[in-house]
Amino acid sequence: MRGSEPVNDHAATTPDPGRRSSAAAFARYVEPEVPVLYRVALTMAGQPADAEDLVQDTLVRAYRAIDRFDGAHPRAWLLTILRNTHRNRARTRIPALLHDDEDPAGRLDRGGDTRSAEDIVVDAQFEAVVADALAALPTMHRTVVQLVDVDGLTYAEAALALGIPRGTVMSRLHRARARIRTRLVAAGLVPHRSRP
Template sequence: MTTTTTDAVADPADLAGMFSAYGRELLRYCTRRVGEQVAEDVVAETFLVAYEQRFRYDPGRGGVLPWLYGIATNLLRRHRRTEVRALRALADPATGPDAADERVDAQRTVRRLAGVLAALPRRQRDVLLLFAVAELDYAEIAAALDIPVGTVRSALHRARAKVRAALAPEGETP
């Protein structure tokens, strides 16, 4: 499901309305980034920051949801070290699942993918996750991260290429 840039709730001063309209989507995105407990805190903080900075919202640049995703992504950056550590731990077979589980191809793929995500530059990781997890389109990602659409396209292309290369069967080039 891709959201549009026009929101039914376009008033950042309506904190309860924003939360009921967008809280679940933001929680889903944040949970996939940093886990359930941290995600709840980040979402709560996102709405607090949005309310405190409601005067900065510009409806001409896009809808409320991409603006909220931008705030959430900025807050997630604070948790970047935790996110990268968790991805690296998942990618490390010594700290990952036990030996029996390591034989499962899906778990190897997850570890490889986690390693690639951890190694991606911040912007590429943010763009890829906003596209793949939050299901935002290019314009919404650009609005959320306050970057040009061309930069979104370029970052997404590079991130996808790195993921494809990492997931290609050994000995094959993507």
């Protein structure tokens, strides 16, 4: 039996080839998408800690299923897992577009800011009007604005994250942008569109 000991020692130190291929697939398809997953999760969960938990649960599920993933469209696959994980957790919160610790006036006090006082005031007004307009939007419109305009997802990615058709995303985004623009025009911060 002494001759079998080195084989057993070698087997104990050699990683399972299946585990290596799973880890390689995870590194290739999943890890590059983690920042996108976090941004979408933050929109869904509303709080950084909840978003981190949601992404962590999503990554665990993705790792368990990576052997069944065909390698096509990893972002879509992961967003589907994220959406399903979020639904399973039964958390429905309104996305926080301005967090409690972010004061628009506080963000204006930056060292070395070379803008004029007028520019600073106009920027603050613009930011305040946009924040108010976003807060006044229905949740379904506000969420689409957050995913597309703030987080930078494509229409298709936002549709996948929300489980709705791409056309619905486009329609909601159009309506939301129009309402925001109406508020900005009313505040005199953007010009009226002139129609020929």
